[in-house]
Amino acid sequence: MHYAAIGEYLEKLQGENSKLSLHTIGLIIAHLPFPVESVKYVQVAGTNGKGSTSHFIAAILRSAGWRVGLFTSPHLQDVRERICLNGRMITQKHFARAITVVDGIVRGLLRRRVIAQGPTFFETLFLAALVHFCRSRADWAVLEVGLGGRLDATSTVVPEVAVITNIAKDHTQILGKTLAAIAREKAGVCKKNVPLVSGCPHSSFAGRVIAREARRKKSPLHLVFAGAQSLRCEKNGPSYLCHYDAGGHRYEFQVYLKGRHQTVNAAVAVKTADVLQGLGWKIPTAAIRRGIRAMFIPGRLELLSKRPPVIIDGSHNSDGVRVLTDFLREENIQAVTLIFGVLGDKHYRGMARQLAPLAANVILSAPPNPRALPPEKLLPFFKGTNCRVERDLAKALAIAKKLKRTIIVCGSLYLAGALRTVACGGKKYGRQKIKGN
16 A cells, blocks of 8 residues: 555544454454564553653653654644654655555455454554554554553553553543543553553542552552652753652653643653663663653644744643643743634533633634534633634634734644644644654
8 A cells, every 4th residue: 555545544444433342453463473572562541641651751761772662642743643663753655564564464354254343543553553663673662542541452462561640531421421430441551460650649539449450450559659749840941850759769850841740741751660670671860861851742832933922732621721721820921812622522611711711812713623612612611802713723823923922722632733734834843843754
C-alpha cells in the first residue's frame, strides 16, 4: 500500500464503532511475524497527564542511551505523530510499510476465519507501532493507553512497569459514571508481578481502588507521592526547579514545559525510572535530569507567537482546564480572548464555568471531529462576555488577533491541533517542529 492510500484506509476504520475487547487484537498479535517480547515496554494510563508523562519517560530512556519507541494518542496535526522512534515520528515510507504489514496479516486471518472482524482505527495504529518498533530494533517502547486500561489495546503486551498518572472523571459513558468505576478500568493495567507506579494519593478514593487491585493481582505498588513533601518546586526563570524524594533516592531536575502541573508529570516519570533502576536497568541520574530538561511536547500550554501571545492547550476535561486556569493565574494572565470548542461527550459545562471568569472575549468554534459539540450550545455558559460563534478556525484566529489580548485555545486536542496548523500559516509544524519527514 502506498502512503497516499493510507489516509483513506484509516479514515474508513475511524468510521467504525470501537470494540472494547482484547480478543481480536490478541489473536492478531499472536500471528505477527516476530516476537513482540523483543522490545521492553512501559505502559502509561491515567485521566490527565499520561501523554506528557509518556514523553518524559521516553526522553529519560533515550538520554540513558537506548533506542526508544513512543506510542501516543490522539495526534495534533499528523497521524504519524502517534508513532515515534528516538524522538522522531515515523516516516511516510515506514508508516505505509507498517500499515501494509498489519493489513496483510488481518486479511489472511479474516480469510481463514481466525478472527471474525478486523481491528479498530486505534488498534491498527497500535499494531503498526509494534511492527515499526520491532523491525527498527527498539530497546524500549513507551505506550500511552488510549482509553481506560483494562480493555485497551496496549494491555495486550506485558510491560516492565505499568503507570497510572491520576484518576478523574472523563469518558464516563464508556468507563463509568463514578470515580470508583473509572479507577477500576484504569487499574486494569495491573498485571501479576509487574510493578505499578501510581500518581494517585494513597488516601484518595481512586488510590484505594488502585491499591486493592494491585494487591489482587500481586502487582508491587510504588506510590509517586508517599509523603506530603515528596515534591518541592520553585519557579526558576523559564523553568521549575524540582526536588523530588522517590522514597530513598532524591532527585533534582528542571522542567521547562509551562505549567506547574508538568512538575507532577515529571515526578511520575522520575519515579518510573527509579523503579526501573530497582529492577536492574541502568538509568544514570544525569540521564534523568537531561531527559526531563530536554523534553518538549506540542499543544500543552504551547506559546506559538508573542504579538499577540497565542497559547494552545489540549485540555479537554474539567481537571485539565483547572490546570490551565491555575497557570493563567500564576502568570497573572487576565481578560484573555478565548477560542473554545469541545467534543459533545465531554463535561463542557464545568469547563466553561472555570474559563468564563478569565475571558474578556470568547470565540466559540468546533473541533474538526464528528463528535464535536455545535458551538451554539455553548453560548449560555458565556453570558456577560463578548461572545460569538465562528466555525472557520482561520477566521476565528484572525478575529482574536484583532482584539490584541492574550489568546487561549483549548477544549479539545483536535481543536488545538487544527489551530496550531492555522497559526503556523497552514504548515503542519512551524516554530516548534514535530520532528520527522
